[in-house]
Amino acid sequence: MRSLVCLLSYLTAVKAGSHSLMVFATYIAGQTEFPEFTLVLMLDDVEVIYYDSASLKAVYRSQSNSSDDNVAGSIFGDIYDLMKDRTFYLKDHQNCTDGLHVYQKRVGCELLDNDQPGLFLSWDAFNGQNTEEFTFDVVKRTMQMNLPWMRIKGMGQMEWLHVKFLYEHVYHPICIKTLRAFLEKEKNTVTRKLKPRVRLMKKTLSDSGGLQISCLATGFYPRHINLTLFRDGQPVDEDQITGGEILPNGDGTYQMRKTLVIAEEELNDAYYKCTANYLNLDNKLDIAFDEDLEKSDFGSSALSIIISVLVLIFVAVFVIIALINWRMRRAAEPGSSTSQQSGYSPTSSSHSLMALATYIVGQTPFPEFSAVLMLDDVQIGYYDSVTWSVMHRTPRDSKYQNEEKSDADIVFLNMYNTMKEREVYFKEHINHTNGLHVQQRIAGCELLDNDKPGPLQRWDAFNGQEIGEYTFDTEKNVQTKIIWGPWGQLTRLHMRFLCENIYQPICIKVLRRYLYVKKNSVMRKVKPRVRLMKKTLSDSGGLQISCLATGFYPRHINLTLFRDGQPVDDDQITGGEILPNGDGTYQMRKTLVIAEEELREEHKYNCSMKRLSLDNKLDIISDVAESDPGSSTQSVVFSVMVFMFVAVLIITALIVWRKRRAAEQAFKKSQSDYSLTASSTND
Structure with missing residues (x-):
C-alpha cells in the first residue's frame, strides 16, 4: 500500500496535460518468495510492460512485435545487471550483512502538453535510503544531482560529462521515443477525460457531539485535480483537514476525499463549500453545503469501495490467467543473441x-x-x-597544464x-x-x-x-x-x-x-641487421638454423623462414617474440632444428624479412649442403683475431712514430745549441 501511495504521489506531481513514462524497478538480495529482480513500466498510471528475472522476458499489456520484445528485454536486462552490480557495491560500502537488502530505482521522462520533451528524472534508493538523484533538463541542457554516497571525492568532470552525455544522447531520446510510441498505442486509455462526481457530505459524531464534513470527488481521469474546502468563503487550513490523497477506483478512474471535523462548541451557522478545479472542466465546480445532505447514506461510499475492490480483484485474476496462458504460448519461442569479436591488430606504420x-x-x-x-x-x-x-x-608545456x-x-x-x-x-x-x-x-x-x-x-x-x-x-x-x-x-x-x-x-x-x-x-626508422646462423648439434647430429633481425625500430617486422621456397610451419619454429635491446631498438629470432636424416635431402633455406623502413624485402639464403656448420663461430674468432692484429700494428706504429719524432726534436735542439756556442766563440 505504501508503494502504491508513493507511486500515486509521483504521478500526481506530473503537470496536468503532460504524460510520463516511468520505470519502477526493484532488486532484492536475499531469500524471498519474490523474483530477484522485478520491473514495471508505467505510461502515466497505466502498466504497459512487466519484466522479472524469473522469465527474463518483457510482458506487454497489449500486443507487440518481436523486435519490441528484443529491445525491451535487452534494456531491462541491462537495468537488472546494473542494479545487481550496484547492490554488491552498496553492500560493501555499508558493510552490510548477508541478510535481506533491497535496491530500488525509479527513472523516466516526461512529455509536456505542447508535445515538447520535459525533464528526465532518476532516483535510486538502497534499504530505504536515497543513494542517487538526477534531473536533466533537455531544453536548458542542465543537470541537477544529489549524490549522498558518491564513490570518490566529489564528482569530477569525467563523471559529470559521462552522466550528461548518457542522459542527453542515450536515455532521454530512447525514453521520449518509447513514450510517444506507447501514447499512440494507449491513446484511448491515457488521453481520455472523465469529469468527476463531487459530493459534500456530513455526519454527526455521536461520541463528541461534533460534525464531520467530507468532500469527495470520484470517477475522474486523468488524475490531475485540486479539491478545496471553504468556510465562509475562506479556504480551511490544511492542518485541520485529513485525507487529500488521490486513490484509484476499480474502473481505472480516481477519487479524492478531504475531511474536516468540527467540534461541538465550534458549530454555528458557518457556510461550507467544496471546490473542485479539474483539467477537463471549463471552469471550477462548486458544491455548497445542503441541509438535505444530512440524510445521505454514508454507507454508500464504503459500499462503492467494496464493489470497486471486488471488481479490481476480478480483473486482476483475469489478467493473471491471461498472462500465464500468453507466457506459456511464448515460452517455446527461441531467443537469440549475437556477439562479435574483434580481429583488429595495429598496422605497421600507426x-x-x-x-x-x-x-x-x-x-x-x-x-x-x-x-x-x-x-x-x-x-x-x-x-x-x-x-x-x-x-x-x-x-610539459605550461599552457596545456590545466x-x-x-x-x-x-x-x-x-x-x-x-x-x-x-x-x-x-x-x-x-x-x-x-x-x-x-x-x-x-x-x-x-x-x-x-x-x-x-x-x-x-x-x-x-x-x-x-x-x-x-x-x-x-x-x-x-x-x-x-x-x-x-x-x-x-x-x-x-x-x-x-x-x-x-x-x-x-x-x-x-x-x-x-x-x-x-x-x-x-617516429625514427632504424633498419635491422639480419643474419642467418647455423650450428651443428653434437648430441643428435642435426643442424640448428637461426634467423636473427636486430637493431630495428619501430618494432613492426615480419620474419619468415623458408624451406625450398615454402614457409616453414610455425609449429616447427621456436622463438619469434620481439625483444628489446639495450639501446632502445628491438630484435627478433626464429630458430629451426633440422634432423640428421633431413640434412641428406639437401634443402635450401632462406630467411625473409619484411620491414616498414625497407623499400623491399631482404632475403638471406643458406645452402646447407655446401655450408660449414662451424663457419659462423670460426668467422667470429677470425674477425676478432684480425681486429687484435690490426690494433697491435697501429699501436706499434704509433709508438715508433712518436720515438722518431722525439729523436728529431732532440737533434734539432742540439744543432741549435751548437750554432749558438760557435757564434759566441768567434766573438
Whole structure:
C-alpha cells in the first residue's frame, strides 16, 4: 500500500496535460518468495510492460512485435545487471550483512502538453535510503544531482560529462521515443477525460457531539485535480483537514476525499463549500453545503469501495490467467543473441596511446591503483591513487597544464572508479576470499598512417583471467567480447556515446600532442641487421638454423623462414617474440632444428624479412649442403683475431712514430745549441 501511495504521489506531481513514462524497478538480495529482480513500466498510471528475472522476458499489456520484445528485454536486462552490480557495491560500502537488502530505482521522462520533451528524472534508493538523484533538463541542457554516497571525492568532470552525455544522447531520446510510441498505442486509455462526481457530505459524531464534513470527488481521469474546502468563503487550513490523497477506483478512474471535523462548541451557522478545479472542466465546480445532505447514506461510499475492490480483484485474476496462458504460448519461442569479436591488430606504420592500469585489493607496498601511459613503446606518464596526478617523463608545456590535468581526471578517475566497483562485483560473482586480488586493464587508441583515428580498444582481466574485450572502430561500431555479464543494447549505446564524444576525442588529442613532442624518438626508422646462423648439434647430429633481425625500430617486422621456397610451419619454429635491446631498438629470432636424416635431402633455406623502413624485402639464403656448420663461430674468432692484429700494428706504429719524432726534436735542439756556442766563440 505504501508503494502504491508513493507511486500515486509521483504521478500526481506530473503537470496536468503532460504524460510520463516511468520505470519502477526493484532488486532484492536475499531469500524471498519474490523474483530477484522485478520491473514495471508505467505510461502515466497505466502498466504497459512487466519484466522479472524469473522469465527474463518483457510482458506487454497489449500486443507487440518481436523486435519490441528484443529491445525491451535487452534494456531491462541491462537495468537488472546494473542494479545487481550496484547492490554488491552498496553492500560493501555499508558493510552490510548477508541478510535481506533491497535496491530500488525509479527513472523516466516526461512529455509536456505542447508535445515538447520535459525533464528526465532518476532516483535510486538502497534499504530505504536515497543513494542517487538526477534531473536533466533537455531544453536548458542542465543537470541537477544529489549524490549522498558518491564513490570518490566529489564528482569530477569525467563523471559529470559521462552522466550528461548518457542522459542527453542515450536515455532521454530512447525514453521520449518509447513514450510517444506507447501514447499512440494507449491513446484511448491515457488521453481520455472523465469529469468527476463531487459530493459534500456530513455526519454527526455521536461520541463528541461534533460534525464531520467530507468532500469527495470520484470517477475522474486523468488524475490531475485540486479539491478545496471553504468556510465562509475562506479556504480551511490544511492542518485541520485529513485525507487529500488521490486513490484509484476499480474502473481505472480516481477519487479524492478531504475531511474536516468540527467540534461541538465550534458549530454555528458557518457556510461550507467544496471546490473542485479539474483539467477537463471549463471552469471550477462548486458544491455548497445542503441541509438535505444530512440524510445521505454514508454507507454508500464504503459500499462503492467494496464493489470497486471486488471488481479490481476480478480483473486482476483475469489478467493473471491471461498472462500465464500468453507466457506459456511464448515460452517455446527461441531467443537469440549475437556477439562479435574483434580481429583488429595495429598496422605497421600507426601509432598508439595506451594506458596500462592495475587495481589491487589487499595489503601490498604498491598503490591501490596505478596506471602507466605509453606512446607506442615509450613511457610518457605515470598516475596512481597516492598523488592523484600524472607524472610526466619529460617537462610539459605550461599552457596545456590545466587541460591535461582535466583530461587525466576524466580518464584515470573514471578508470579507478569503474575498476573499484567491478572488483566488488567480481568478489560476489566468484566468491573469492579476502586475500590479494588484481584487476588489470589496457585501454587506448590508435592513429593510422594516414593520420586518421583508428579503433579505440580495451581489454580487462581479473586475477590473470580475461573478462572482457571492447572495440570502438572507425565506423562507430561497437564490438565486444564480454565473458562475465554480456552487454545489452542500452549498455552498447551507453559505451558508444562515451567513446564517440569523450574517450576517443581525448585519446586522439593527447596522442597527436605527444607524437609531436616525441617525434624524434617514436617516429625514427632504424633498419635491422639480419643474419642467418647455423650450428651443428653434437648430441643428435642435426643442424640448428637461426634467423636473427636486430637493431630495428619501430618494432613492426615480419620474419619468415623458408624451406625450398615454402614457409616453414610455425609449429616447427621456436622463438619469434620481439625483444628489446639495450639501446632502445628491438630484435627478433626464429630458430629451426633440422634432423640428421633431413640434412641428406639437401634443402635450401632462406630467411625473409619484411620491414616498414625497407623499400623491399631482404632475403638471406643458406645452402646447407655446401655450408660449414662451424663457419659462423670460426668467422667470429677470425674477425676478432684480425681486429687484435690490426690494433697491435697501429699501436706499434704509433709508438715508433712518436720515438722518431722525439729523436728529431732532440737533434734539432742540439744543432741549435751548437750554432749558438760557435757564434759566441768567434766573438
